[in-house]
Amino acid sequence: MTQHQRLRRTTRLLLLLVAAALGLTTLTACELKQGEDVVTSTRATAIVYSARQNSPTIDLTASSPGVDAVIDDAVDGHGTLYVVSADGAPAVRTSLTLASRQASEVASKRSRTANVSRVRQALAASVATTPEADTLGAIGVAADQVRGSTSPTVVVIDSGLATTGAVPFQNGVLSPGTDFQATAQSLKAARLLPDLQGMTVHWVGMGDTTAPQGALDQAARARLEELWRSVVETAGGTLTTDSRDAVTTTAPEQLPAVTPVNVAATSVSAARISVTLPETQLAFVGDEATFLHPDQASATIAELARSLTGSGVSRVTVTGCTATAGTPESRATLSQARAEAVRTELQAHLGGVPVTARGLGAECPGHVPDVGPDGRLTEPQAQQNRVTVVTAE
Structure with a gap:
């Protein structure tokens, strides 16, 4: 074998080794993308929230225990998160896949920090575009997104004072004389309740308001929770609440109008x-x-x-x-x-x-x-x- 032939043979061998190495690198990258160093799950969480009139605007740059817990739970679940608007025409505003890289402790921390930031940005970007607030409708839209997932969870960050849809509060539904359980059963009979079977509805800030909406006293807050508990449970879900105060900020200018609800006991002659x-x-x-x-x-x-x-x-x-x-x-x-x-x-x-x-x-x-x-x-x-x-x- 001549020196030239030996050189050609050596060159071919090197090329094969390089090609093999590249192939292995490509294969490993594909496996990592789908496998051991990327953690995903079939969990799903839908958060109902918008900056809107009459309900506090959350400061997503600050730490609030109730809101932080919601975000942490979604991020640590490594599933999918949806943000649903809380205005008069509820719709999905954002969907995020919260996969996490676990190649190392540093990569894991960076991935988690990035996902937390993405969720906060998505919530901050959810601003009402349609007048009024259809809270029940928003819960229905959120439920449609998480149905069939593992641990389906709907989170509501809102006052809960709906002004349109199937449960507008201006008609006196929050008055002391209302039979909340019977009202929920009638809503179900009229096919106005979403299917919440097997879902958890976690509510943050129920009853918290901002001007021009008047503040709710403790009795009105208790009735509000009783109403929503009746609605959620009649629809097949489980209601949990978090009453810890959130850090708020100035609402965006020129938000669509939301009618203030008069929750005084004598405001409307309420039916049962x-x-x-x-x-x-x-x-x-x-x-x-x-x-x-x-x-x-x-x-x-x-x-x-x-x-x-x-x-x-x-x-x-x-x-x-x-x-x-x-x-x-x-x-x-x-x-x-x-x-x-x-x-x-x-x-x-x-x-x-x-x-x-x-x-x-x-x-x-x-x-x-x-x-x-x-x-x-x-x-x-x-x-x-x-x-x-x-x-x-």
């Missing part, structure tokens, strides 16, 4: 049971008193009637509400006709229990501003006002 049926659940043909989906409407009303019967009610009132379209007279006429349509269906199932219908047009408790500066109807808010309220005593 109050259920608000939104347009998404009980829809009418535009400007008519005809159900848009008759079969769905009949099923919803029948289930609600069965729940009311089981609660032993003696009197029921159906209130029709509209958006601010047309004249006051036309709104009153339309809302009365729609209330009558629901009353007729309810009466057929309630037997001798008297059912009264009334139409309040755009004057219903909880009506939110739905006309823009240009005088045009703002559809998202208009939809929030097209509701039917069923109360019972």
Whole structure:
């Protein structure tokens, strides 16, 4: 073998060794990406939070025991985290995969610190974009994200004073005379509760408010927790609460409006049971008193009637509400006709229990501003006002 041949052979051998080394490096990198040095899990947590009017804005740059515990639990679970807005149109704002690198203690600490920072940034970026607060709707959106995961958890960082959706508090639902358990059962019967089976709903800051929302006294706070506990447990979940104060900061400017809730005992003549049926659940043909989906409407009303019967009610009132379209007279006429349509269906199932219908047009408790500066109807808010309220005593 000549010197030239030996050189070529040596060169080929070196190239093979380099190629093998590169291949091993590539394989190892692929394995590390999916395996031993990266920790992931099937856990999922959804946090309901937005900087919004009437509820404290959390300072995510500061340490707050209750909020810190939520973030630490999510990060240490190495699963997926979702942030859901707490405004009038709840939606998923962010989803994060909280995988952690465990190649070394240093890598693990760096990975954890980075994940904590990502969660804080995601929460800080969640700012209300739609007027009002649909807390129950937000819990439903959050539940949809974590359902089927390991240890599904919904965290709510909010005052809990909803102003739209199926449980608007302006209608007096927080008053001392309300039967919270019966109300929750009626909400379930009307298919207005999310499926929280097997989920934990952890609430931070329930009852904490900021101006212009008035502060809640201890009695009102107790009723608020009783209401949400009834709702969560009736929906199949478990409620836990953390009342430790959080560090707050100045809210962003020009947040969408949220109607203050008067929680005084005499603010509204409250019924024992109050259920608000939104347009998404009980829809009418535009400007008519005809159900848009008759079969769905009949099923919803029948289930609600069965729940009311089981609660032993003696009197029921159906209130029709509209958006601010047309004249006051036309709104009153339309809302009365729609209330009558629901009353007729309810009466057929309630037997001798008297059912009264009334139409309040755009004057219903909880009506939110739905006309823009240009005088045009703002559809998202208009939809929030097209509701039917069923109360019972």
